[in-house]
Amino acid sequence: MTTSRITTIFWDIGGVLLTNGWDREQRAGVVARFGLDAAEFAERHKLAVPELELGRMDLDAYLTQTVFYTSRDFTRDQFCEAMHQQSQPHPETLALARGLAGRYRQYSLNNEGRDLNTYRVATYQLDAFLLGLFTSCYLGMMKPNPAIYRTALDLAGVRPEQAVMIDDRAQNAEAARSVGMHAVQYESAEQLRAALAALGVQ
């Protein structure tokens, strides 16, 4: 009989450690700022974003299809800068994660495109406590597909009962539980600290 002490933490990034990267509210702000047609952008985004987040399309191609398919009075750099500005830290949650480093193995398990993921990890030094990045763009799978959780567990070399997934979306937390992991649906740093303590993680 093996123990089920939690040794490993898998973090969602958007909406947990940081604000979302390029979700509905970030897109709406940038689309308004550059005066894009919101409905047309939304339609083009919807077609392109799965390929972006699965790592099969780079940000340049995504922007060509969703924004720069016609002439604009702003540049790609200006648009990317505005995208980047949407990524802001959740300082209390980052402090909690940093405090767990050394005693727990921590990885990301997140859906994001390669370019934005790289920017966010570097800007907020997430690699200071994340030992690896299990991101949709590298694995070619996305949450909430149970397969990505199983792959992350395999790559980390842990059994599901030794791991906890922290995610702000109920469906993603449920999918983690469906493969036998513990899961916390993130609401705030304070709520997360208490939920982890209840699992013996502190």
Ligand SMILES: [Mg+2]
């Ligand atoms: Mg999230």
